[in-house]
Amino acid sequence: MNKYLSTFVLINAVMAAPAALAGERTVTFAVDNMTCASCPYIVKSSMAAVPGVATVAVSFKARTATVTFDDAKTNPDTIATASMNAGYPAHSARQGS
Numbered sequence: 001m002n003k004y005l006s007t008f009v010l011i012n013a014v015m016a017a018p019a020a021l022a023g024e025r026t027v028t029f030a031v032d033n034m035t036c037a038s039c040p041y042i043v044k045s046s047m048a049a050v051p052g053v054a055t056v057a058v059s060f061k062a063r064t065a066t067v068t069f070d071d072a073k074t075n076p077d078t079i080a081t082a083s084m085n086a087g088y089p090a091h092s093a094r095q096g097s
Contacts, residue, residue: 023070024054024069024071026069027092029064029080029093030093031043031063032063032089032090040059040060041058042088043058043088043090044065046083046086046088047079049082050078050082052072052073053067054070055067056068065083076092080092
């Protein structure tokens with residue numbers, strides 16, 4: 001019985017390991033080319049469409065986008081590329097936890 005229980009616990013620990021290593025991260029991007037009131041909406045929409053992105057907050061005044069995402073599903077380069085493809089190059093300005 002203990003042998004089966006130990007095996008079960010080990011298998012569950014191994015299966016849960018990738019999930020434990022993945023986590024939510026927040027990155028603030030400097031965003032170029034935002035010149036009108038519609039720009040933040042386009043930046044937000046393009047970044048939010050990336051699988052794994054949880055939230056996007058865009059500041060027209062500061063010319064930044066703060067993005068919270070699952071680092072097991074995406075990364076800052078992919079998010080920046082999505083913004084660039086919409087016409088708004090984004091550069092990592094600050095990374096959070």
